[in-house]
Amino acid sequence: MSELYIRVAEDESEEPMEIPSEDDGTVLLSSVAAQFPGACGLRYRNPESQCMRGVRLVEGVLHAPESDWGNLVYVVNYPKDNKRKMDEIDAASAVKIKRGFQKTSDLIVLGLPWKTTEQDLKDYFTTFGEVIMVQVKRDAKTGNSKGFGFVRFTEYETQTKVIAQRHMIDGRWCDCKLPNSKACPDEPMRSRKIFVGRCTEDMTTDELRQYFMQYGEVTDVFIPKPFRAFAFVTFADDQVAQALCGEDLIIKGVSVHISNAEPKHNNIHQLFPNFPGGSASLAAMFDRSQYQFPSSHV
């Protein structure tokens, strides 16, 4: 049978405190935390290796290292002890996120000669970088190539390079592109485009460009024709666009309201401008339907 109490201290040099164990010899983390608020575990110095060892913790229950807890002094772990590790995790996820923006995707290879095989493709594309996958699309019955295929690279840099140029494969020029299925959601780019509401008819694209230039580089100004009292302004930097959202700005003496531009084609009235019965009935129909607009750049 185990001891009734184990010795726990804030630090190896501190005075230990006795913490009650359970009947089965385990110690509840909650028992430790009752005396050491915020505790998230225990560790101890292994007498043989002189290294610190963590105490097994399963669902709030601390388990003795050996058959019993022995005469050791256990040291409390606090989340702050893991700060360095947390930083490492943060750094790792930051890298992951960064990689997320540069995730490779399958590329469609258009214009392949009928005779080109997957081995041919692999041999060719490997000259650019490591290849994960190649496909040649074939007719199910005849096995004849449909003249296109897919390729996936390990490195995003390779993908970029391959997309940028044409490819002479088995005597034909081929193109590698992002497939339609992947073209949109690749980069969940924060919107660089703002919606400028309450525009007046006398505002020209040039004037809007001139005005918004003060905030950052303007890459596009769009004013719907006929006049609809709003405009879109696109900046080179999404942070500029985001910073302006919610603002009321004075242009040519009138107050315009800045908000986020909705994704293009997300507006059903844009898709069906002359829907019979008017906008309301269309919107209602749409709400009841399961259809989701594909995501797209805004």
Added chain:
DNA sequence: GTTGAGCGTT
């Protein structure tokens, strides 16, 4: 047994 802008049977 053909074809030549496109978009991926499993």
